[in-house]
Amino acid sequence: MADHSAHSTPYEVSFRLPRHRRSVPRSRALLHAVLGGWSIDEDTTGTAELLLSELVTNALRARAPEGGQVGVRLARSEEEGLLRVEVSDAGEGRPEVRAPGEDETRGRGLLLVEALAHRWGVWAGEGGMGKTVWAELKSPDIVPEPAGTEMAAITVRAGQRVRVWGAWRTVLSVRRVRSERYPAGGPTVILGLDEGPPLRVSSAEPLTVQTVSGEAAGPR
Template identity: 60%
Template sequence: MATPNEVTFRLSRCHSSVPRARAVLRAKLGEWRAGQAAAADGELVLSELVTNALRVPVPGDRLVGVRIECRGRGELLRLEVSDAGAGRPEVRRPGGLDKGGRGLLLVETPAHRWGVDERRAGIGKTVWAELLAPGIDPAPAEVEIAAVTVRPGQCVRAWGAWHTVRAVRSERYASGGLAVIIVLRDGGPSLRLDAAEPLTVRATAVAGGRVQPIAGSVIPS
């Protein structure tokens, strides 16, 4: 099961899968508050790895697997792309007039290290790259706020997991008290809480030492 410091997903074998992979990485790096340099290098490397995997001949309509992980705290960003094809990719040194063959060169240059592993389950291989990513934080801060102050787009913790808020409405109890109904984006049961009841949300530090809630990132389906 994925943890807060990783995300895994599968891609169909089509050209739109490359921008989709970049979008997922961009959302995750935004959640981890990665710097611009780390984000740019990560998107470049992941694009090349996915592009190479899509070009590999495979049996049937096999999907491409992607795994994004932050290792340590502000240390390494690991990108893995798995395909069902045979063989091992090698870095080519194309000449100045060659139009292709530079994919792994574009991976090798920004990467701290990279390699190829056989898949532990199933056929094929996993090509991976690790990039230095100083300042990346896989564990966003958390803060408790009153339920009545929760807003759509924020990430709240309920039933042991994080959920993105789709909508919030309030209604009066017969006794006159205020109840808050929080509708979740994943379609799970809504939360019904007293207005003053505390709820844990993801947060980030801002200027002046104050802590404010932030919205959760959305991973394309």
């Protein structure tokens, strides 16, 4: 059974697999589930599956200590719009791109990686033990998240997005209740959100806001 250990960031996941041929389809299934959760498009997901299959297959073929495992790390970089796949093993040697003959059945894995990846590479493990092979793909679904702007709750408009409870929520409606006043002064503002309960805050409460296209002209 795979040993999963997710990192704290939602866009970085690592897991370990046993050195067994069943780990190749298992790694593809795990990648498919992770990228589905990240809303990565089908074309990029399919290419990433091919890359991961080749890298895990190469890691399993490398001579390694008995009982070792293969490590897989998936990460996305919004800054560069990249999806990164890493495969680590304790095996000997360093993978190199080969030009196999027509009658050879092996040796084409890294040719495929080189053809599909935006860029790829390899580095040695700690103390020279083992290695990590990585490959990156450009993905149109990975774009930098617009920076939020801090503004008073009373100025928030329907159609904007606010950062509350650790996530971005779209504001569906804005209502001011003058009969409810906070100690700091000003009426209560009630924001109807696309997820979760309405948010009740002081009109002067600072909120982190993103503007999205097609927003309404102003608060209701």
